[in-house]
Amino acid sequence: MRKWALYFTIMLLMLAALSTGLPQQAKAAGKDELGLESEAAMLIDASSGQILYEKNADKLLGVASMSKMMTEYIVLESIKNGKITWDQKVKINNYVHRLSGAPELSNVGLTEGEEYTVKELYQAMAIHSGNAATVALAELIAGTEKNYINVMNKKAEELGLKDYKFVNSSGLNNVDLLGNYPAGDETSENQMSARAVAKLAYRLVKDYPEVLETSGMASLKFRDGREYKNFNWLIPSLIFGYEGVDGLKTGSTDYAGYNVTSTAKKGDQRYITVVMKGKTKNSRFTETTKILDYAFNNYKKEEVLxxxxxxxxxxxxxxxxxxxxxxxxxxxxxxxxxxxxxxxxxxxxxxxxxxxxxxxxxxxxxxxxxxxxxxxxxxxxxxxxxxxxxxxxxxxxxxxxxxxxxxxxxxxxFVLAMRGVGGFFSDVWKSVSSTVKGWF
Structure with a gap:
């Protein structure tokens, strides 16, 4: 009796151990493959758009200044179509001037009444994430920033973006726009999913590869004599420099957290990565490094068929x-x-x-x-x-x-006729054979 009691006790302990281990195994199986702390992320092949990794890719999140990639696309398209030119002059109004001097916002100083070329404003936007420069370009293209939101929405639809919401051109929270709300209210902010950001970046690099000539610059020497650093610290000469990185755009607000869309090329292979709502200013770069290492170390192009x-x-x-x-x-x-x-x-x-x-x-x-x-x-x-x-x-x-x-x-x-005759007699023979078989 004692022996059976011992066996029964051992069996109960084994079942308890198994039942305790099951949730842990399920949790491990569902864990993010790269162990990223950021809310959402994506890795794609820049040539084909093949998705190699994704995390919460369809969740709508704050996008902050990464939304400036939309203005980069629209400016480059407008240049291509002859609607504007690089050397075209843009006179700075009072609002853009005041916004350029707003404390704690990324900007290059723009003087009221002074004229700046489209190229100067574009570089200020793409390299140093100049918010006022972005607004100046939006006003040039659409007359007002309010009208420009319609331009952004139309272009997003053309590019096949699904999860997005634009309330201004810069990606700032509306509360920082000195009382000027192009869309929404003072609490509104641009939103996109990681998939939408990745698709925008993919089309930007594919349709206008010249964007990388500017986004890959480590700093901008502006006409005011100052040098403005690129906020994308993954550019090789900067703090988190990664070989082959030459773009694309960072973004951060209290609502959006810390974001970066990056692209890197080694040999013939280029990847695009998106990291959204990172925990810290630095973690978005360390996690992008992890994604790029994963890509370059684990994937290669092969003939499958x-x-x-x-x-x-x-x-x-x-x-x-x-x-x-x-x-x-x-x-x-x-x-x-x-x-x-x-x-x-x-x-x-x-x-x-x-x-x-x-x-x-x-x-x-x-x-x-x-x-x-x-x-x-x-x-x-x-x-x-x-x-x-x-x-x-x-x-x-x-x-x-x-x-x-x-x-x-x-x-x-003649051949078709003979086949027809042959087919006829073949059918007759089959019928006769079947009949004869039925006799026996």
Whole structure:
């Protein structure tokens, strides 16, 4: 009896240990892969928009001065379209002058009544996060900062941003705008999700790569004789210098916390990172360093699907009215992706044949030309999920056309007639055979 009591006690202890361990295991499994303390973060491939890491990517958060990337985009687009020029003069009004001298705000001093070029104001905004310079550019483009909010919203929609709210051009809290609220009230502040910020940065770098010529400058020597430092301390010559960093934008307010959108290039590979609502001024940079190290040390571009790949279990398609009754199929180009070390075998293909090309029996009809598209192959993860990208362009990267590898000419009338006769007698023979079998 004592032996059974001992066994029962041991079993109870084992069950208790297991039940105690389960929540810890679940918690560990759900823990952020990089252990970041920031509220939200993203890592993407700057070339394709492939998403390599995300944390709370769709949560709407304060964005602060990172919203100036929208004005960078709009200014560069306006330059390209000839609406404004780099050497165009902008006269500073009283409001912009007063804002440029507001204490505890990032600014370069702008003198009332004096004229500054678009390039000077743009550099002040992109390098030293000049808030008044941003407002001056907004007024130049839209007449008033209130009108400029409509420009920002329209551009955000064009770029496919989903989670955002703009109440001013600079990213300041409205309460700091000396009683001038372009939208919202005194407590309002610009908001974006990490995904929206990443998409904005992705489009900015992709559409206007010249942005990096300015955002990568460690400091700005302004006309007042002063030198203004770049707040992005990840730029190589600054405090948290990281090899290859040449942008993009920092931002911080009491509401938004500490933010930074960064981009770095080594060799042919460029990444974009977003860190939002960091705990401290420095942690946003140390955590970005962690994300960039993770990217450069763990990912590399590889050919996942070779050119002329032949789908398994579907090497050919049946053909009717042709000199041949089958045609081989294969892909017409390779698919390359950023792959995490040793993860190449974690992908699978999904073949989709174009039903419009087939008859009711699932056959192609001759003639079939070599290189003719008959469908496509999509690359997926082994669990059937699509590979994540920032934009719909990702479908073009992970999908490849499937084509006929040979010509199949249409058979002449005599051959088709003989086949018809042969088919008729074949059907008759099958019918007779079935009948005879039924006799026995």
């Amino acid at each position: 070779p050119n002329h790949f032949i789908p398994k279990k579907k090497e050919t398609l049946n053909v009717v009215k042709g000199k041949e009754d089958k045609v081989k199929i294969s892909t017409n180009k390779a698919i390359s992706l950023l792959i995490k070390n040793d993860d190449k075998d974690k992908y699978q293909t999904k073949l989709v044949i174009d039903e419009k090309k087939l008859n009711s029996k699932g056959e192609l009809t001759a003639p079939v030309k070599k290189g003719e598209k008959v469908g496509y192959i999509t690359l997926q993860t082994k669990d059937g999920k699509n590979i994540p990208f920032l934009t719909s362009d990702g479908k073009n990267i992970t999908s490849v056309e499937v084509v006929a590898t040979d010509n199949v000419e249409k058979a002449n009338w």
